[in-house]
Amino acid sequence: MNENPRNFPPVSTVASSPRHLLWLVLPLIVLVAAVLWLLQTDPLRGFNDGAPPVENLTVERTVLDQDGLRLQVRAGGSEPMTIAQVQVDAAYWQFTQEPAGTISRGDTAWVVIPFPWVLGEAHKVTFVTNTGATFDHEIPVAVPTPKVSGSRLVSQALLGAFVGILPVAIGLLCYPALRGAGRSTMTFLLAMTVGLLAFLLVDTMIEALEFASQSAAVFQGSVMVVLISAVTFMALVAIGRRHGSPTGLALATYIAIGIGLHNFGEGLAIGAAFAAGSAGLGTFLVLGFTLHNITEGIGIAAPILKIRPKLGHFVGLTMLAGGPAVLGIWLGSLAVAPQWTAIALAIGAGAIAQVIVEVTALVGRSESARLDYARILSPAAFGGIAAGLAFMYVTAMLVKI
Numbered sequence: 109m110n111e112n113p114r115n116f117p118p119v120s121t122v123a124s125s126p127r128h129l130l131w132l133v134l135p136l137i138v139l140v141a142a143v144l145w146l147l148q149t150d151p152l153r154g155f156n157d158g159a160p161p162v163e164n165l166t167v168e169r170t171v172l173d174q175d176g177l178r179l180q181v182r183a184g185g186s187e188p189m190t191i192a193q194v195q196v197d198a199a200y201w202q203f204t205q206e207p208a209g210t211i212s213r214g215d216t217a218w219v220v221i222p223f224p225w226v227l228g229e230a231h232k233v234t235f236v237t238n239t240g241a242t243f244d245h246e247i248p249v250a251v252p253t254p255k256v257s258g259s260r261l262v263s264q265a266l267l268g269a270f271v272g273i274l275p276v277a278i279g280l281l282c283y284p285a286l287r288g289a290g291r292s293t294m295t296f297l298l299a300m301t302v303g304l305l306a307f308l309l310v311d312t313m314i315e316a317l318e319f320a321s322q323s324a325a326v327f328q329g330s331v332m333v334v335l336i337s338a339v340t341f342m343a344l345v346a347i348g349r350r351h352g353s354p355t356g357l358a359l360a361t362y363i364a365i366g367i368g369l370h371n372f373g374e375g376l377a378i379g380a381a382f383a384a385g386s387a388g389l390g391t392f393l394v395l396g397f398t399l400h401n402i403t404e405g406i407g408i409a410a411p412i413l414k415i416r417p418k419l420g421h422f423v424g425l426t427m428l429a430g431g432p433a434v435l436g437i438w439l440g441s442l443a444v445a446p447q448w449t450a451i452a453l454a455i456g457a458g459a460i461a462q463v464i465v466e467v468t469a470l471v472g473r474s475e476s477a478r479l480d481y482a483r484i485l486s487p488a489a490f491g492g493i494a495a496g497l498a499f500m501y502v503t504a505m506l507v508k509i
Contacts, residue, residue: 162186165235165243166324168216168445171253176222179233179245180445183211184324195234196223214326225250254441264379264437271378272371272433275398276364277426279405286406287413294413296492298471301363301407302464303496308370309460311504313337315373316453323447332447333454340458348462353469357421359411364428366463367404369456371429375436376449399503403496404429411470 163185171178177196183189188210194203206218225231231247254260286297313333320329344362348354354362408425440449471489 163189163237163239163241163243164325165189165191165237166322167233167245168324168447170245170247172225172247172250173252176220177225177231177233177247179219179221180216181211181219181235182216182324182326183213184326185213188212190238191217191219191235192238193236194219194221195236196221197231198234214324227251256442260441261438264441265434267378268375268434268437269430271398271401272375273426273430275401276367276405276408276430279402279407280409280422280426282406283409283413283422286409292488294410295471295486295488296495297406297410297413298467299489299492300403300496300499301410301492302467302471303493303498304403304407304500305363305366305460305464305467305496306493307497307500307504308367309457309464312370312373312453312457312460315377316450316457319446319450319453323445323450327447329447329450333450333457336451336454337458337461340455341461344459344462345465348466354466355411355470356415357412357417359463359466359470360408360417360425361428362459362466363408363411363463364425366456366459367408367429368432369452369459371401372432372436373449373453373456375433375438376440376452377436379437379440379442380449401430403499403503407496411467 164183166182166184167179168182169180181191190210191203191205194201201221201223203219203221206220211217219235221233223231225247227250229250231250233245233247235243235245237243286293316333316337317330320327320333323329348358348362405426408429412421436452
């Protein structure tokens with residue numbers, strides 16, 4: 109027979125005594141004793157059948173300059189590891205390591221190879237450890253790693269403004285034309301915002317998982333991405349709803365933040381492509397990025413059609429959504445390690461998911477401010493979501509190479 113929870117005795121409200129604290133300390137003492145016993149006696153040595161330890165080596169950064177190759181590697185195996193030899197294009201080369209010696213699990217070291225790399229050629233670096241294990245690293249196109257200079261920063265800022273800031277501003281310029289929208293048109297626009305954000309969420313998660321797969325195994329890339337996205341989503345929902353569901357300018361700001369984080373990750377990817385020499389952005393691709401991002405501005409404008417924001421609000425929303433693309437290209441061109449790009453994209457995915465929830469709630473909100481989720485199933489809402497998804501999918505074809 110099930111007990112009635114109302115019959116349970118109430119939880120004591122008496123303050124904890126030293127005796128209660130002892131029961132908290134005792135488990136920790138047992139845990140420490142167990143760890144010390146395990147380390148002292150090594151009971152697992154009976155399972156050692158002579159097999160070498162599991163080793164894992166990940167190249168996080170590659171720098172090409174006039175002195176040769178410099179690669180930052182991270183040891184991610186079960187035991188510390190030692191790099192014994194290095195091959196470039198199947199030939200052994202002298203190398204130096206900073207710091208020298210064995211690399212502890214999870215630590216990094218720089219490997220410097222005075223190799224005369226050839227501009228535009230592909231090269232293959234092979235690390236050989238003292239156990240005989242080998243790890244390959246491909247350099248698809250050898251180009252000098254960009255150095256920080258004023259002219260380069262200006263050029264990258266112009267590119268970031270073109271693919272991030274300009275399209276958002278163009279979308280927001282549609283604001284006066286959209287102000288006279290009726291109820292069905294408003295539902296369509298808000299639903300279209302949900303559609304484009306849903307596309308961005310999927311696209312951002314896929315990119316985050318791709319970068320996570322390139323990071324060291326010790327980071328557990330895919331789990332890291334999912335956890336960071338979930339924590340970001342819950343934190344932003346808690347912050348956004350501390351005074352109730354956000355609407356109007358507050359909701360537009362949250363949309364701009366979510367899109368800005370996505371554009372930051374997009375900028376990191378563009379900058380990383382430049383640093384690796386694996387892609388070049390032609391005029392057609394830049395125009396594709398611009399067209400792809402114009403809808404983002406319309407999505408930001410949708411929640412503020414019933415109010416009269418100031419000009420400063422439009423400028424702030426534009427910079428909030430598009431400005432991070434400039435920062436992303438700057439950082440990405442400096443060859444940021446893949447786990448940092450994955451983390452940035454995961455945060456962006458969590459922010460976009462939070463905005464989807466809030467905009468969907470706004471679509472379902474009736475004139476009496478009560479939630480009416482039947483409106484989400486209306487033809488206008490369905491059409492808006494489909495239009496947002498279709499526009500983003502088609503324009504994304506212009507930027508895929």
